[in-house]
Amino acid sequence: MxxxxxxxxxxxxxxxxxxxxxxxxxxxxxxxxxxxxxxxxxxxxxxxxxxxxxxxxxxxxxxxxxxxxxxxxxxxxxxxxxxxxxxxxxxxxxxxxxxxxxxxxxxxxxxxxxxxxxxxxxxxxxxxxxxxxxxxxxxxxxxxxxxxxxxxxxxxxxxxxxxxxxxLMQAELEALDAALGKPKRPVVAVVGGAKVSTKLDLLGNLVSRVDALVIGGGMANTFLAAQGIDVGKSLCEHEMADTAREIMEKARTAGCEIILPTDIVVAREFAAGAEHEVLPVGACPGDAMILDAGPETVKRVAEVFDGAKTLIWNGPLGAFEIPPFDMATNAAATHAAELTRAGKLVSVAGGGDTVAALNQSGSAEAFTYISTAGGAFLEWMEGKTLPGVAALEA
Missing domain, CATH: 3.40.50.1260 (Phosphoglycerate kinase, N-terminal domain)
Structure with a gap:
């Protein structure tokens, strides 16, 4: 560097x-x-x-x-x-x-x-x-x-x-370079969170730079809806459907596989211990909300992790703050941590919710590097030049 x-x-x-x-x-x-x-x-x-x-x-x-x-x-x-x-x-x-x-x-x-x-x-x-x-x-x-x-x-x-x-700056830059600059391939990215609209630049950059992109959280609902799947009362940006389809097309052209939920955890209320059920992705009742990815989706994500050499993680796979809707995030994070401990995966994560979710799952310490930088981490992943880094370049 x-x-x-x-x-x-x-x-x-x-x-x-x-x-x-x-x-x-x-x-x-x-x-x-x-x-x-x-x-x-x-x-x-x-x-x-x-x-x-x-x-x-x-x-x-x-x-x-x-x-x-x-x-x-x-x-x-x-x-x-x-x-x-x-x-x-x-x-x-x-x-x-x-x-x-x-x-x-x-x-x-x-x-x-x-x-x-x-x-x-x-x-x-x-x-x-x-x-x-x-x-x-x-x-x-x-x-x-x-x-x-x-x-x-x-x-x-x-x-x-x-x-x-x-x-600390050196460690951060070396970790990010290992994740996106000169990564060992295949590279998998996990991007979760509430809204597609807040991560457009991130998604647009990643689909041309990673081999597989796992999309979770509320933003997965927007991608599902863009494919004509009924998401009931779930958090969803229906107005972003065209954008979601454009991202999927860009990913297809770049050879990046997009992984969306194939089964879902739904509930009528967002509360700890709320009654919930696991359903196929196309079977969300009109009065229910998708609050997490289901076990079959987690199994597929684990398989993708197994075939990867590098993992970049930003955002949870579900409403991890409230059990039982933390299952997918916890399970995927635990599996990534096991692969990292075994020396099979370089895992880099960052962003406020991400750090909280990985800490909650007990997986954080096993990850190769966890950034607490928030906005700077996100902008780096978006492919933007960071003035404070550029100023150090010889």
């Missing part, structure tokens, strides 16, 4: 501006999930081990270029100190960072206040980017989740400093 990593940089005695994503959930002033903070630890450790001083640039919430006290990064300090195992000094203003007091110079790690308090950040203002660059000697981007934004701290700053990817 055409970007540098920490291995390519001389960090001894250098101030290392490090863009991280520590936009973590907080309740009553306490971080409730420190996953994102823990994932930056390898980069921070590496910078310090190489003689550099990490200066963390990060955002928290969406303050829209104004100081919003409830969105101060100060709330992350204790969680950072615990997860990193280093002293972390909080710097409230850019002026304080520029003055380089004795306190800031002696600190192991510096954390600058929410970068989005400055209007120049999201505007990617060159003057602001240059000012940020003046705080350091080297720039490291470890925030893939913010790489789809052309902001001063993700793109603009690279014009003024030697730049590279941090360990």
């Amino acid at each position: 055409g970007w540098k990593t920490l291995d390519d940089m001389d960090l001894k005695g250098k101030r290392v501006l490090t863009r991280v994503d520590i936009n973590v959930p907080v309740k009553n002033g306490v971080v409730t999930d420190d996953t994102r903070i823990r994932r930056i630890a390898p980069t921070i450790d590496d910078i310090i081990a190489r003689g550099g001083k990490p200066i963390l640039l990060a955002h928290f919430g969406r303050p829209k270029g104004k100081v919003v006290l409830d969105m101060s990064l100060r709330v992350t300090l204790e969680a950072l100190r615990t997860a990193l195992g280093h002293s972390v000094t909080f710097v409230e203003t850019l002026e304080a960072a520029e003055n380089r007091t004795e306190e800031t110079q002696s600190a192991e790690v510096l954390l600058l206040e929410n970068i989005r308090f400055h209007p120049g950040e999201e505007a990617n203002d060159p003057a602001f980017a240059k000012r940020l660059a003046g705080l350091g000697d080297v720039y490291v981007n470890d925030a893939f989740s913010a790489a789809h934004r052309a902001h001063a701290s993700t793109e603009g700053i690279t014009h003024f400093l030697p730049s590279c990817a941090g360990r």
